[in-house]
Amino acid sequence: MLGAGLALACAGGGDAPTKASEPSRASDADSGLALDDGCNGHPLLCDRRVQDVTFPGTHNSMSNADAGWLAPNQQHGLSQQLEDGIRGLMLDTYLWEGDLFLCHASCSLGAQPLSEGLAEIADFLDAHPREVVQIIFEDAISLEDTRAAIDAADLGRRLYVWSESSEATLRALIEAETTxxxxxxxxxxxxxxxxxxxxxxxxxxxxxxxASEFSCAPNRGDDTNALFLVNHWIGNPLPNAPVSREVNAEAVLLERARACADERGRPVNFLGVDFYNEGDLFSVVRQLNGLPEPG
Known part of the structure; x- marks a missing residue:
């Protein structure tokens, strides 16, 4: 089990992101990326504030069929999700049999060591320095163990510290390496x-x-908070790909996302679904972000 006494690593943040002193890393030029090669897949997103961008996301992101989880919410694991374009992850953390795991409800249904899941995310961010990712943890472990696991995966230096007045753009987070x-x-x-x-x-x-029950009503968090998560999945009684294909179809997903943005008076920032590979999630997010169709 990870100890609670491990030292905390400093992270950058605020309107002008900064990060702790650390060894120099390869520049964008060294890695073959030009400064304006894009942010989260497109140059038009670079100078938008984070709260003005929609991120495609997954619900119970760790729970996946490829790894043999029972009643999975996704087809593929974390690395494949990120490579496919997912930029928002919902992860559940548990202490089980003396160690830290990603599980949902019961670790007997499926489990991945937390260290392994975080390493996949770290590897992706190292390989793709111009991508910004959101993670929401349903955390059933201590703050100290969460922090220690993140630091052990070398993700602490990448954490963005949000201030109440944050106006930071994707470009600002990328340049500060707090993605x-x-x-x-x-x-x-x-x-x-x-x-x-x-x-x-x-x-x-x-x-x-x-789908007839979908609602945009306020749930958790104050409506003045910076970011807006739309939860878009059906559990009837368990997640399944055919139902996800129906509700992730553009006619349903785009209509609901736009309705929620209108009703709540703000852009959708995290659009979370089950079985992201079924339906039209990425096309919907492209349209919500006002981006042209790929050539």
Whole structure:
């Protein structure tokens, strides 16, 4: 089990992101990336504030069929999700049999060591320095163990510290190498990049038996919070790909996302779905971001 006494690493943040002193790393030029090669996949997103960008996301991101989880929410694991374009992750953390795991409800249904899951995220961010990722943890472990696990994966230096007045753009986070935004549903926070989730995000309800029940009503977090999460999945009674294909179809998903943006008076920043590979999530997010169709 990770100890609670491990030292906390400093993280950058605020309107002008900064980070702790560390060994120099390869520049964008060294890695073959030009400064204006794009941000989260497109140059038009670079100078938008984070709260003006929609991120495609997954619900119970660790729970996946490829790894043999029972009643999975996704087809593929974390690395494949990120490579496919997912930029928002919902992860559940547990202490099980003396160690830290990513699980959902019961670790007997499926489990991945937390260290392994975080290493996948770190590897992706190292390989793709112009991508910004949001993570919301449903954390059933201590703040100290969460922080220690993040630092052990060398993700602490990537944490963006959000201030109440933050106007930071994707470009600003990328240039400061603080490309990871993290919230904890427990409400725990450390002032160094681990935020209380419902101090930073607000969301919609998340328990729906069928699409007719979808709602944009305020749920958790104050409506003045910086970021807006739309929960868009059906559990009837378990997640499944055919139902996800129906509700992730553009006619349903785009209509609901736009309705929620209108009703709540703000852009959708994290659009979370089950079985992201079914339906039209990426096309919907492109349209919400006002980006042209790929050539």
């Amino acid at each position: 990871l935004i993290v919230g904890l549903e427990s409400g725990a926070a450390d002032g160094q990049g681990l935020h209380g989730a419902w101090d930073l995000w607000t969301d919609t309800p998340y328990s729906f038996a069928d």
